[in-house]
Amino acid sequence: MELGYKRRDGVVLDLGCEGPDGYVGWSGGARPHYVVSEGWATPGYLPTPVSPGTWKVLVGLHRVPPAGVGYRLTVRRATPAEVAAERDAQPEAPPVPERGPRRKLPDVDGMRWLAADFHAHTVHSDGALGIEELAALAVSRGLDALAVTDHNTTSHHAYLPLVGERYGIRLIPGQEVTTDRGHANALGDIGFVDFRNPGAQWQRDVEARGGVLSVNHPLATDCCWRMALDHPTAVAEVWHSSWHALPVLHNWGGPLAWWLSWDRETVPIGGSDFHAYGNDALPGAPTTWVLTDGDDVLGGVAAGRTAVSADPTGPVLLRLGDELLALGSDGLLLSGFDAGRRPVVGERAVLGGAGGPWWLEDDQMRVLAVCG
Known part of the structure; x- marks a missing residue:
C-alpha cells in the first residue's frame, strides 16, 4: 500500500x-x-x-x-x-555495549531504585532506530528500564522480551496513544488501546486491563492535553525533555503549575521522547527513579515510588517516608507547594518532607529534581 x-x-x-x-x-x-x-x-x-x-x-x-x-x-x-x-532493509542489531555507570542509591525495605525512561520511539512509528539500537543506547546511558512507546501501535511488543534479555535492560511495553487533542502513554502488556475512542475510554480500557495511563507532555505546543477524562490520571509525564530543551525554558514553572493544579497526588514520571540522534534528548534525559520490588517497575510507578532527575548522574531527591534524601545537591534549594525554600547543605542531606510535591532548584529557579 x-x-x-x-x-x-x-x-x-x-x-x-x-x-x-x-x-x-x-x-x-x-x-x-x-x-x-x-x-x-x-x-x-x-x-x-x-x-x-x-x-x-x-x-x-x-x-x-x-x-x-x-x-x-x-x-x-x-x-x-x-x-x-x-x-x-530494517536496521541491523548492534553489539551489546558496555553498560554506562549504574548509580548506587540506598535500598529501602529490601527494594531498590532503578533508572528508567518512560517515553521513547523506534522505527515501529516515527523513530530512527530499531528496537535493538534503542536498547543498546539506553544501556550505554546507564538505564535499567525503558518504555518503548511507539505511536498507535503495539507491533513492537512481541520483540521486547528477547531484545531486553540480550541487552540486559527491562524493556517495558508501551503505546503512545496519539491524537491532535493530546497524547498519553498506555504502559504494560495490555494490548492495543484504540486512539479513535475518546480519552476517557482510553482511561477505562487501561485501568480495566491492569496497565498504567500517563498523560504526556501536557503543556506541549500543538499536542498539549485537551481531552476530558473521568478523573485525573494517577500518573503523568510531569517532566518531558522539552522542559529543558531551550535555555529560556530552564526556569519555566509551567509543568509544576500544571502538576499542582491537575492533582497533587499524581505520580510524576519523566520521558525523553527520544526519536533520533540530534532531534531529541537522549534516553535518560530526564531519568525516572523507581523504587522497585524485584523487577516490577510498573508496580513501583503505580505505588507512587518515583523521583525524577535531569539525567542519570545529576542531583536527585528521594522520598523516604516523611523525609527527603537529597543526593548530589549541595547548594541547591528545596522547594514545595506553599513551602518556601530551604538550602541543601552537603552532598547527602536528609530533610523533612511530609506532604508534597517537592523539588530541587538552583538560585535561578531552574528545577533539577522532583518527587511526589
Whole structure:
C-alpha cells in the first residue's frame, strides 16, 4: 500500500490499516507505504494473513489546509521478493555495549531504585532506530528500564522480551496513544488501546486491563492535553525533555503549575521522547527513579515510588517516608507547594518532607529534581 500527496505548506496525512479481523497497525506520517503479510509486516504493523474480506486503508487528516489536499492510494499484492527486501532493509542489531555507570542509591525495605525512561520511539512509528539500537543506547546511558512507546501501535511488543534479555535492560511495553487533542502513554502488556475512542475510554480500557495511563507532555505546543477524562490520571509525564530543551525554558514553572493544579497526588514520571540522534534528548534525559520490588517497575510507578532527575548522574531527591534524601545537591534549594525554600547543605542531606510535591532548584529557579 502506498500513499502519495504533495508534501508542502505543512500538509501531513497519517497512514494506517485495518483488516477483516481488526486493527493491523499505524505508521502515521512517518512513511508513505507499508507491506503486510502473514510472516512479516512493515514495523508499525502486525504480521497478518491477507485473508478475504474488507480491508481498510486508514488516512488520518493530521495537517490539512483550508483548500484541502489531493492524494492517491495505491494498493497491490506484494511479491515474496518485495516482502523479503523490505524485511532485509530494517536496521541491523548492534553489539551489546558496555553498560554506562549504574548509580548506587540506598535500598529501602529490601527494594531498590532503578533508572528508567518512560517515553521513547523506534522505527515501529516515527523513530530512527530499531528496537535493538534503542536498547543498546539506553544501556550505554546507564538505564535499567525503558518504555518503548511507539505511536498507535503495539507491533513492537512481541520483540521486547528477547531484545531486553540480550541487552540486559527491562524493556517495558508501551503505546503512545496519539491524537491532535493530546497524547498519553498506555504502559504494560495490555494490548492495543484504540486512539479513535475518546480519552476517557482510553482511561477505562487501561485501568480495566491492569496497565498504567500517563498523560504526556501536557503543556506541549500543538499536542498539549485537551481531552476530558473521568478523573485525573494517577500518573503523568510531569517532566518531558522539552522542559529543558531551550535555555529560556530552564526556569519555566509551567509543568509544576500544571502538576499542582491537575492533582497533587499524581505520580510524576519523566520521558525523553527520544526519536533520533540530534532531534531529541537522549534516553535518560530526564531519568525516572523507581523504587522497585524485584523487577516490577510498573508496580513501583503505580505505588507512587518515583523521583525524577535531569539525567542519570545529576542531583536527585528521594522520598523516604516523611523525609527527603537529597543526593548530589549541595547548594541547591528545596522547594514545595506553599513551602518556601530551604538550602541543601552537603552532598547527602536528609530533610523533612511530609506532604508534597517537592523539588530541587538552583538560585535561578531552574528545577533539577522532583518527587511526589
